[in-house]
Amino acid sequence: MPRHLRSAWFKTLGQLALVLVAAVVAGLLIGQVWPVLTAAALAVVGWHYLRLRRVLVRLGARQRLDAPARGAGAWDELDRLLHRSQAEMRARKKRLLEMLRAYRAAAAALPDAVVVIERNSQRVVWFNRAATDLLGLRHPRDIGAPVVERLQSLPMSHWLAAGRNAEPMHDAASPVAPDLRLNLRLIPYSEEYWLLLARDVSKLLRLEQMRRDFVANVSHELRTPLTVVHGYLDMLDPQDMPEWAPMLSEMQKQSQRMTQLVEDLLTLSRLEAQDSLPDEGVAMAPMLATLRREAEALSQGRHAVTVQDHAGVDLWGSNKELHSAFSNLVGNAVRYTPQGGAIAIEFARAADGGAVLRVRDTGYGIPAAHLPRITERFYRVSTSRSRESGGTGLGLSIVKHVLNLHQARLEIESQVGRGSTFSVHFGAERVHPRHDTPLPLAQSQTA
Numbered sequence: 001m002p003r004h005l006r007s008a009w010f011k012t013l014g015q016l017a018l019v020l021v022a023a024v025v026a027g028l029l030i031g032q033v034w035p036v037l038t039a040a041a042l043a044v045v046g047w048h049y050l051r052l053r054r055v056l057v058r059l060g061a062r063q064r065l066d067a068p069a070r071g072a073g074a075w076d077e078l079d080r081l082l083h084r085s086q087a088e089m090r091a092r093k094k095r096l097l098e099m100l101r102a103y104r105a106a107a108a109a110l111p112d113a114v115v116v117i118e119r120n121s122q123r124v125v126w127f128n129r130a131a132t133d134l135l136g137l138r139h140p141r142d143i144g145a146p147v148v149e150r151l152q153s154l155p156m157s158h159w160l161a162a163g164r165n166a167e168p169m170h171d172a173a174s175p176v177a178p179d180l181r182l183n184l185r186l187i188p189y190s191e192e193y194w195l196l197l198a199r200d201v202s203k204l205l206r207l208e209q210m211r212r213d214f215v216a217n218v219s220h221e222l223r224t225p226l227t228v229v230h231g232y233l234d235m236l237d238p239q240d241m242p243e244w245a246p247m248l249s250e251m252q253k254q255s256q257r258m259t260q261l262v263e264d265l266l267t268l269s270r271l272e273a274q275d276s277l278p279d280e281g282v283a284m285a286p287m288l289a290t291l292r293r294e295a296e297a298l299s300q301g302r303h304a305v306t307v308q309d310h311a312g313v314d315l316w317g318s319n320k321e322l323h324s325a326f327s328n329l330v331g332n333a334v335r336y337t338p339q340g341g342a343i344a345i346e347f348a349r350a351a352d353g354g355a356v357l358r359v360r361d362t363g364y365g366i367p368a369a370h371l372p373r374i375t376e377r378f379y380r381v382s383t384s385r386s387r388e389s390g391g392t393g394l395g396l397s398i399v400k401h402v403l404n405l406h407q408a409r410l411e412i413e414s415q416v417g418r419g420s421t422f423s424v425h426f427g428a429e430r431v432h433p434r435h436d437t438p439l440p441l442a443q444s445q446t447a
């Protein structure tokens with residue numbers, strides 16, 4: 001016990017002893033010890049009851065009471081302690097409340113819609129102002145309403161069922177207006193509550209569309225003049241004017257490069273505008289044969305080209321786009337492998353029931369630092385080497401887009417100076433048994 005409490009305690013005890021001694025003395029004086037002592041004891045008990053009542057009143061009070069009197073006894077001390085702890089508690093509560101209000105005000109003022117959902121019942125617990133503008137939720141009607149019912153136009157039930165694994169919805173039409181495009185994210189931030197965030201991305205998507213249209217239009221407009229220039233250049237025979245021959249050949253090379261650039265840009269624009277591709281049967285034996293022919297034509301005998309096909313399956317997808325993706329990979333393997341190197345194209349089953357197309361080369365390789373960005377438009381490890389080899393910097397972007405449309409993924413392994421392997425993984429749903437008789441091994445493997 002702290003010193004001041006102990007002294008208050010002794011003081012009260014002392015007072016009690018004093019009263020009792022005084023009562024005994026007074027009793028002796030008037031010759032009535034017991035009655036006086038009893039009356040004094042009763043008075044002491046009564047006084048203590050009164051003090052106890054005061055403490056109870058303080059404990060039960062809803063409003064703040066006045067500070068206790070400045071007595072020095074144990075009851076005064078108790079009164080003071082209670083008063084102090086109550087004042088502290090009130091201050092703490094006020095601080096917490098203010099903080100809570102500040103957080104709520106901040107969440108309410110966010111430009112993005114924030115909806116707190118109770119996880120088990122999937123009911124709305126709270127939402128901010130933006131949720132009214134973007135999702136059409138109304139106060140107080142929608143507090144406690146089931147989310148799936150309130151946001152019927154959005155594919156909510158599947159999404160909520162995915163919980164922690166729910167992928168963000170990048171472009172969903174708002175229930176308020178269909179031309180309002182939203183990006184939705186589900187954040188399971190606690191065991192009990194989830195956060196639904198919705199952001200207005202209409203402007204962003206419109207800009208993106210404008211960019212796409214612009215690139216597509218420019219490429220389209222460039223195509224005709226380029227065809228004309230290219231056509232006339234082709235008609236000129238360098239033998240007619242030998243002194244112009246080197247210039248002519250350079251002009252032809254550059255106009256060829258520009259044509260390829262425009263074609264690649266148009267291909268990318270076309271792929272970007274598509275959400276899905278027609279699902280045709282893609283026969284892989286003729287596809288691999290075409291790839292080999294293309295590799296050999298591009299290599300002109302400078303590389304050893306091998307093709308191996310032991311998958312025994314074909315694919316579902318777009319023949320045209322898959323060919324464009326594969327031939328970009330093969331073209332890169334040939335272009336970025338010096339003379340005497342080897343290019344191996346291999347089609348095999350994957351452990352997960354899918355299939356893999358691998359293009360392996362023994363070329364320059366790609367430093368690891370470049371790998372994360374290698375499929376970006378115009379990203380090249382060495383611009384001069386890419387230009388020299390007739391590259392546009394768009395090949396791997398096209399590959400990535402085509403593979404996305406086939407739910408396939410690209411894996412790249414590379415060692416500088418030793419070569420690279422580009423593997424395209426197709427899921428089991430993209431694979432179907434090959435019906436025609438497989439080519440004999442001797443024919444499908446060419447060194």
Ligand SMILES: Nc1ncnc2c1ncn2[C@@H]1O[C@H](COP(=O)(O)OP(=O)(O)O)[C@@H](O)[C@H]1O
Pocket residue numbers: 328332333336337361363364365366374375379380381382386387390391392393394395396397420
């Ligand atoms: N098989 C490969 N070996 C080494 N580098 C490669 C290979 N494939 C692609 N690259 C690198 O990736 C870059 C991007 O490839 P790509 O998008 O096809 O454009 P490019 O038109 O330059 O070939 C290339 O410039 C090259 O630096």
Ligand SMILES: [Mg+2]
Pocket residue numbers: 328331332391392393394395396
């Ligand atoms: Mg390329």
